[in-house]
Amino acid sequence: xxxxxxxxxxxxxxxxxxxxxxxxxxxxxxxxxxxxxxxxxxxxxxxxxxxxxxxxxxxxxxxxxxxxxxxxxxxxxxxxxxxxxxxxxxxxxxxxxxxxxxxxxxxxxxxxxxxxxxxxxxxxxxxxxxxxxxxxxxxxxxxxxxxxxxxxxxxxxxxxxxxxxxxxxxxxxxxxxxxxxxxxxxxxxxxxxxxxxxxxxxxxxxxxxxxxxxxxxxxxxxxxxxxxxxxxxxxxxxxxxxxxxxxxxxxxxxxxxxxxxxxxxxxxxxxxxxxxxxxxxxxxxxxxxxxxxxxxxxxxxxxxxxxxxxxxxxxxxxxxxxxxxxxxxx
Numbered sequence: 001x002x003x004x005x006x007x008x009x010x011x012x013x014x015x016x017x018x019x020x021x022x023x024x025x026x027x028x029x030x031x032x033x034x035x036x037x038x039x040x041x042x043x044x045x046x047x048x049x050x051x052x053x054x055x056x057x058x059x060x061x062x063x064x065x066x067x068x069x070x071x072x073x074x075x076x077x078x079x080x081x082x083x084x085x086x087x088x089x090x091x092x093x094x095x096x097x098x099x100x101x102x103x104x105x106x107x108x109x110x111x112x113x114x115x116x117x118x119x120x121x122x123x124x125x126x127x128x129x130x131x132x133x134x135x136x137x138x139x140x141x142x143x144x145x146x147x148x149x150x151x152x153x154x155x156x157x158x159x160x161x162x163x164x165x166x167x168x169x170x171x172x173x174x175x176x177x178x179x180x181x182x183x184x185x186x187x188x189x190x191x192x193x194x195x196x197x198x199x200x201x202x203x204x205x206x207x208x209x210x211x212x213x214x215x216x217x218x219x220x221x222x223x224x225x226x227x228x229x230x231x232x233x234x235x236x237x238x239x240x241x242x243x244x245x246x247x248x249x250x251x252x253x254x255x256x257x258x259x260x261x262x263x264x265x266x267x268x269x270x271x272x273x274x275x276x277x278x279x280x281x282x283x284x285x286x287x288x289x290x291x292x293x294x295x296x297x298x299x300x301x302x303x304x305x306x307x308x309x310x311x312x313x314x315x316x317x318x319x320x321x322x323x324x325x326x327x328x329x330x
Contacts, residue, residue, distance in 0.1 A: 032049050032051075032052070032263075033047060033049055033051075033052035033053075033250045033252065033263060034048055034049055034052075034063070037061070037063035037067060037068070037069040038063075038067040038068060038069060040069045040080060040082065040083055041083070041085075042061070042063075042069075042083075043085055044232070044238065044242070044250075044251050045057050045230070045231075045232050045233055045251075046060065046061055046083070047061070047252070048061050048062065048063040048069075050255055051252045051253060051254070051255045051261070051263075052250065052252045052263070053251065053252065053253075054233050054251070054253070055253045055258040056118060056119045056231075056233060057118065057119070057120075057230070058253075058258075059072060060072055060118065060120070061080070062077065071090060071092050071228070073112070073113060073114050073115060074113050074114070074115055075110055075111060075112055075113040075189075076110070078092040078093065078094055078112075078226070079092060079093050079095070080092050081093055081225060085232070087209070088229060088230050088231065088232055089123060089227050089228060089229045089230065090120075090227075090228045090230060091206070091225050091226070091227055091228075092225065092226050092228065093224070093225050093226070094109075094112055094204070094226060096108070096109040096110055097109060097112075097201075097202065097203045097204060097224075098129075098131065098201045098202065098203040099203065099224060100168070100170055100171035100174045102174075102201075103174050103175065103176070104175060104176045104178075104179055106131060106132065106200040106201035107201065109196065109201050109202065110196075111189055111192040111193045111196055112192070112204070112226060113189040113192075114189075114228065119230055119231040119233070120228050120229070120230050121228070121229050121230075122226070122227075122228060122229075123206065123227035123228060123229045124185075125206050125207045125227050126185070126204055126205070126206050126226060126227055127162070127164055127183055127185065127204070127205045127206070127207075127222070128183065128184055128185060128186065128192075128202055128203070128204055128205075129162070129164055129165060129168075129181055129182070129183055129202060129203050129204075129205065130158055130181070130182055130183075130184055130195055130196075130199040130201075130202045131175070131179055131180065131181055131199060131200050131201050131202065132179055132180055132199060132200035132201075133158060133180065133182060133195070133198055133199040133200075134198040134199070137197075137198040138158055138182075138195065138198050138199065139153070139156055139157040139158060140157070140158050140160050140180065140182050141157050141158075141159075141160060142159065142160055142161035143157055143159035143160075143161060143162075143183075144161065145161075155187075157184075158182035158183065158184040158195075159182055159183045159184065160180070160181070160182045162181070162182060162183030164183060164205055164222060165181035165182060165183060169205060169221075169222040169223060169224060170224070203224060204224065204225060204226045205222045205223065205224055205225075206222070206223060206225050206226065206227035207220040207221070207222055208220065208221050208222075208223050235260070237251075237260050237262070237270075237271070238251040238260070240262075240271065240272045241262035241271075241272050241273070243272065246272040246273060246274050246275070247262075247264060247272055247273025247274040247275075248273065249262040249263055249264045249269075249272060249273040250262070250263040250264075251263075252268070254268075
């Protein structure tokens with residue numbers, strides 16, 4: 001009889017603990033949408049956890065275990081230098097592109113490309129410099145002169161009189177006298193691939209806005225990297241979800257249907273967090289990530305603990321409240 005009383009007490013104690021564990025799991029789920037990776041803030045429309053942000057940018061950004069943010073494209077994964085949400089763009093670096101330390105040593109490279117199905121575009125503020133191109137296969141001419149002679153073919157020439165070729169950012173004298181340089185803006189990945197077929201290497205330079213308001217009014221300076229512009233999808237549902245007076249939720253989506261969801265601390269809704277007229281949806285299955293797996297494991301662990309304690313207590317040779325070497329748990 002004493003053993004049965006002990007089982008009942010243990011069972012009810014565990015039942016009493018479960019609600020607190022569930023609250024903890026909900027709190028963990030509410031923070032599933034990480035707001036930074038390293039020192040780079042992550043905000044809408046991006047997300048580094050599935051189900052966060054806009055589905056247009058799903059699986060675009062990856063945060064490594066070391067806290068390094070990378071952009072995933074068809075041509076590879078590239079370190080993200082920064083993200084601007086006021087002037088929407090991402091700055092990435094390509095370790096395989098030429099840099100000042102390379103000098104005349106041109107390493108094998110690959111053409112940078114973007115997924116055309118996303119809302120990402122290469123910025124017109126990028127300039128591409130190509131080195132040691134074969135003049136038998138590439139039109140290498142001073143662009144102003146060439147455009148005067150062949151205006152219909154102007155866009156197909158690689159400008160050998162480019163300002164950037166004559167003033168390489170950060171290392172104006174990095175190239176030797178026997179190295180040629182020209183500037184060309186590929187309009188498609190295929191044209192970039194063809195250029196690299198006939199050129200030794202290339203690099204990308206973007207013009208960074210400095211916001212200078214005083215003389216000499218150098219409001220743009222060239223720096224190495226690739227600027228990628230993005231669109232921020234603005235919807236009424238997302239604005240209502242983010243409204244602090246309506247609960248201050250996080251815009252996300254259902255991972256299976258990609259339908260809009262407002263992610264709230266107590267669950268997900270299709271409108272906004274303080275809209276109590278509709279039922280909330282559980283986050284289980286909506287956000288697929290490490291914390292979700294841990295949450296599921298926690299629930300299973302609770303069930304296993306209950307089963308184990310009941311099994312041990314059923315075999316205990318002493319009454320409840322008496323501990324010996326025969327019935328101790330630890």
